[in-house]
Amino acid sequence: xxxxxxxxxxxMAAALAISWIKNRELTKKAIKIGYKSFVNVLPxxxxxxxxxxxxxxxxxxxxxxxxxxGSRGVLAPxxxxxxxxxxxxxxxxxFPIGRYLLDQHASVTAVATLLTAWVAVGTASLPAEIAYMGxxxxxxxxxxxxxxxxIVGVIMGWLLL
Amino acid sequence: MNFLAxxxxxxxxxxxxxxxxxxxxxxxxxxxxAAIIGATTFASVFVTLVTVFxxxxxxxxxxxxxxxxxxxxxxxxxxxxxLGALLGxxxxxxxxxxxxxxxxxxxxxxxxxVVIAIVSTWAIKLPMIPLExxxxxxxxxxxxxxxxxxxxxxxxxxxxxxxxxxxxxRERKEE
Numbered sequence: 001x002x003x004x005x006x007x008x009x010x011x012m013a014a015a016l017a018i019s020w021i022k023n024r025e026l027t028k029k030a031i032k033i034g035y036k037s038f039v040n041v042l043p044x045x046x047x048x049x050x051x052x053x054x055x056x057x058x059x060x061x062x063x064x065x066x067x068x069x070g071s072r073g074v075l076a077p078x079x080x081x082x083x084x085x086x087x088x089x090x091x092x093x094x095f096p097i098g099r100y101l102l103d104q105h106a107s108v109t110a111v112a113t114l115l116t117a118w119v120a121v122g123t124a125s126l127p128a129e130i131a132y133m134g135x136x137x138x139x140x141x142x143x144x145x146x147x148x149x150x151i152v153g154v155i156m157g158w159l160l161l
Numbered sequence: 162m163n164f165l166a167x168x169x170x171x172x173x174x175x176x177x178x179x180x181x182x183x184x185x186x187x188x189x190x191x192x193x194x195a196a197i198i199g200a201t202t203f204a205s206v207f208v209t210l211v212t213v214f215x216x217x218x219x220x221x222x223x224x225x226x227x228x229x230x231x232x233x234x235x236x237x238x239x240x241x242x243x244l245g246a247l248l249g250x251x252x253x254x255x256x257x258x259x260x261x262x263x264x265x266x267x268x269x270x271x272x273x274x275v276v277i278a279i280v281s282t283w284a285i286k287l288p289m290i291p292l293e294x295x296x297x298x299x300x301x302x303x304x305x306x307x308x309x310x311x312x313x314x315x316x317x318x319x320x321x322x323x324x325x326x327x328x329x330x331r332e333r334k335e336e
Contacts, residue, residue: 005208005209008208008209008212009208009212011212012212012215012216015215015216015219016215016219019219019222019223026222026223027219027222029218029222030215030218030219030221030222030223031215032218033217033218033221033222034215034216034217034218034219035214035218037214037217037218037261038210038211038214041257041261043171043173044171044173044257045203045257046174046177046203047171047174047176047177048257049199049200049202049203050177050180050181050195050196050199051177051199052198052199052202053194053195053196053197053198053199053200054180054181054184054199056195056198057184057191057192057194057195057198058184058191058195095292095293095296095297096296098296098297099296102297108301112301112305115293115305116284116305116309119284119286120281120283120284120309122256125257125260127173128257128260129256129257129260132260132261132263132264133263133264133267136324137324140320140323140324141277141280141320144316144319144320144323145281145316148312148315148316152305152308152309152312155304155308156301156304156305156308159300159304160301160304
């Protein structure tokens with residue numbers, strides 16, 4: 001349990017308490033709704049985290065280093081975006097990789113793209129997104145975010161020249 | 162719901178099982194490691210997920226549709242986008258946990274662009290900024306965070322145009 005978890009729990013408990021004091025029936029209903037939606041998406045969560053595990057093993061930091069270490073010109077940000085969007089995970093995990101890559105003379109563009117795609121694109125959660133928001137929304141967002149992470153990288157490279 | 166219908170609806174579960182079995186036949190230790198990584202990641206965000214769903218419930222019963230329509234609806238303009246972007250910054254946890262909330266917002270009449278703004282700035286993790294600072298320094302961190310925030314205002318109009326039909330999205334009832 002991290003501090004963020006605790007603060008989140010405290011906020012939730014406070015919100016529940018206020019809601020309970022204001023209206024018990026509605027609060028019960030709220031918990032029921034929350035519980036029901038949770039049980040409904042639980043299989044998706046299992047799939048998503050199973051996929052994260054697979055990606056992390058198959059696309060290890062070593063693989064990423066191998067592909068992005070050293071300057072690779074125009075292709076580097078594209079490779080970074082692909083890697084970042086597949087191997088998504090906690091942001092805390094990507095910072096050390098990014099730092100290492102910079103030290104290995106990877107470009108700022110590639111590293112910024114990797115960081116952004118890692119957090120923003122979310123390929124592993126795509127099935128859940130399709131189920132909730134529909135195919136059109138999910139796939140459009142996926143594609144736009146993918147391109148956008150490269151744009152962020154390119155602007156970053158230009159800003160920090 | 163009987164098991165067969167459940168199994169059919171969650172066919173992705175079987176894809177995952179198949180993928181793991183395949184990996185296990187190639188390399189048992191790698192499959193094991195993947196399972197462990199997956200499970201620990203799941204465990205680490207479990208608290209977040211539970212709170213998110215409690216909020217989904219509270220949100221459903223307390224937030225009035227008129228309120229959403231007024232502040233985040235079709236007529237909310239730039240202010241709505243800005244509110245959405247701020248909201249996205251504050252949200253924490255994995256993207257999977259955010260979809261139920263987004264769905265609820267859409268169903269209550271929020272503008273599609275606002276929802277997009279939330280997902281865009283969701284990539285900003287306030288608690289992670291100190292860490293990014295430590296690894297990459299001020300210039301890199303600030304520039305990237307600023308670009309992420311600004312992205313909300315670019316992504317929203319683009320996505321609204323690309324997706325178009327919002328009522329269709331809203332009709333997808335939560336099961």
